[in-house]
Amino acid sequence: MSLFNKMLASIGVGSAKVDTVLSKAVFHAGEVMEGVVKIYGGKTEQKIDALYLAVYTTYIRESDDRKFTDKAMIQKHKVLDGFTLAANEEKEIPFSFVLPFDTPVTKGATRVWIQTMLDIASAVDPTDKDYIQVEPTTLANTVLKEIENLGFRLRKAECEQASRKYRGVYPFMQEFEYVPMTGEFYGKLDEVEVVFLSQTPEKAELLLQIDRKARGFGGFLAEAMDQDETFVPLTVHKHETSEIKSRIYQLLRKYS
Template identity: 55%
Template sequence: MSFFQKALASIGIGSATVDTRLDKDTYRAGEVMRGEIIVRGGQVEQQVDTIYLSVNTTYIRESNDHKHTEVAALQKVKVTEPFTLVVGEEKIFPISLTLPFETPISAGKTQVWIQTGLDIKNAVDPGDKDYIRVEPTALAGHILDAIGGLGFRLREAECEQAPSRFRGYYPFVQEFEFVPTGQYRKHLDELEIVFLSQSNHSAEILMQIDRKARGIGSFFAEALDMDESYVRTTITTHDLPTLQAKLQQIISKHI
């Protein structure tokens, strides 16, 4: 092993490579992802401190009237203990990782990816990036479908920095912005839904119900955000038979 080869490997030339292969590219939040990580040795022997996997997404943070895109790691796990990778060697590591319930779904501008990295001292760490499609939990899917059944159309879905009082495990929430197309068109400007916490059996949601301005008094109310009503409620699987009626009752109460 020449000094020159070591020098090249330290800047990523002729060094180890990593490739993550998942069983599929679409998952439901809360589902177990399975696959394998393939590591191939380069032109020199290298000591790998660890292999890590992380589930990442981006969100918008506003500061001083400017929007900044930040990366958030929803989960990061250590796959291996330190090991030596000899020249040209190939190692395969099976992986199993549960996608957090709070993983934003693939809608609008939202993207989610799996980042794989090798920690190698005194070298550029090799990495791999695999985008996945994330579907909502069964319960969240029923909630979004029920909103659509009430005559609302999804206009935008985006992850934004969450106010501290609504912040859970992560610094952001995914907002679903709907516009009324049916019976609520004359009463509401928009409806926003945020999932604050989820499991297989329940979901805590925050609904922002934005009424239309009516007359000069309502105009000033809108200017002060007094036309917006916030409703925090929990939906469980027991609510499924009457879910649409329950959501309709909440919305109608605030128009």
């Protein structure tokens, strides 16, 4: 390779391109993702240090009473170590990895995408961005469906910055905000927020924020001071899915 071509490659002119093709567009959290990364060589030979796939989402962060949208990496998976890509060469590299159980569900404003990255020293790294639809795990889906069966409707789903108390692996938590539309809790609760703190194949750790409707002057004072909200932890297991509706109902009745 001539010195001029090396300089072109180092600044990204005529360099490699990537395109990731997923086996499908809809995945469940915890499912194995499969696909192929297609790499197209440019006009010059290039040394590729590594090939990565990363799962990203966005979340809302508050600072000085202002809201900002940040992105967070959920997982980074190395597909391939270093290799040399010849000029005009084409490669197809299959991959598979497990989408983390705590991947946000793409409801409401939540977006999730797969970003493909070629790590090339001293160059503009080629990337590819593919949005995917993420459905909840079977256990999480049961929880959300049973809340709807109690007369609630999903009003908002959004990833927000996690407080220090509840911050885990990621800097955010996904909140599902439900409002009662029918049933026993209509007129008693303003809303119920559901947060999945962590999930595994066998269980899910939840946090319910139960917001009571103000009743009388004392109730309005409590609402103004945020004392009408109760935070209730809840753990559900895969083997007890038939009891989830009853357990949620008892908690909502207790704090409504």
